[in-house]
Amino acid sequence: MAYAILTADRVKPGDALPELAFEVKPIDVVLGALASRDWRPQHHDYKYATERNGVRDIFMNTPNLAAWFERYVTDWTGPFGRMGWIRFRMKDSVFPGETMVFRGTVKNVDTDERGCAWAELDLVLTSGGRETTVCTARVAIPAAEGDNPWKRRGEDWKPRAAA
C-alpha cells in the first residue's frame, strides 16, 4: 500500500495548512466527552452548563479538542507525521450549532541533533466566527523518503517543549 508522505524538503515557513471546517452538533460534544471518558455535566447537561457554568450551551471538552488538533495536523502530514508536543490555550468555548474552522501555518522547519526533522506550526481554531483556541504544535516528519519518525526511540526521540 502506498501512503501519503509529507517530507521536510517539501515544507517551508509560511506554508498554510489546508483549512478544515466542521459543523458542530450536540452529538459531537457528547461523543467527544464520552470518548475521552470525561463525565463532567457541562459537556452533556444543558441545564448544568447554562445555570451552573453560566454559558449558553454544553461545550466541547479539552481532551477532545486536543484530538481534533491532532487530527488536523496529521491530516496534513499523513500517517508518518508523529506529534512531539502540542500546546493550546482556550480563549472561548465551542458550542453546538457553530462551525469550527481549523487553520494553520508553518512557523519553522528544523532538524535536531539526532537527525529528526520537525515542523513547528501555529494553529488557530475559530468557532461561530470567534477565535476560541490558539495552539502551537511540533510534529516530526520524514526528512526524506524512507525516513520514519515513528521508528525513533530513546535518545533518538527528543520532543520536549521549549521552555
Add this chain to the structure above:
Amino acid sequence: MSDRSDLPAEVLSWIGQKRYELVSEFDVERGYIFTTCSSVQNGNPIFWDDKAAADITGGAIAPPAMISVWFRPHHWSPGRSEPAVPLQVHFDLKKVLELPEAVISDNTVTFGEPVRPGDRLRTWQVLRNVSTPKKTKLGMGRFWDIEVEYVNQRGEWVGTESYTGFGYRREA
C-alpha cells in the same frame, strides 16, 4: 515565582511533590481508540488498518493525544462512595482555596514512546505553582500549574501534560 505567603500551609506542602501515583484502571484498548478517532473523524490509517500500523508504527498504537484518557476513572465502580475525579490536584486546590468554579486555560502535552493496546500505564501529578489572587472576566481566583507524568509498564516515558488551571468564584 509568585508570592506564596498567603497560601495555606497545606497547599504550600504540595508544591513540587509527587502525588496521586496510580496505575490505570484498565489496559489500553482499541474500543476507545476507535471511538476517539470516530469522534473527530480521524481517518489516519495507523489507527484503523492493521497493515498500515504494522508498516508504519510497528503495530497498533493509540492516538498520542489520548494520553490522559487511560486515567479518567469510571463514573461509577463498586465500593466507591463518591465519583472519582481526574486531575485530583486541581480539585484539591478548588476545595482548599474555596474556589467553587475552575477552568483549564492552557494545556501542553509532550509525547514519548507510543502507547499501544495492552499497555498498562502509570501516572503521577505534581503541583508546580499557584498564583496570587487575580481578577478575570470569570471572577476572582487563582491560576495554578500542574504537571502530570505518564510511563508504561516497562517504565518508559510516554508523555507529560502540563495544565494551567484557574479556580474562581463568580461575581455576585
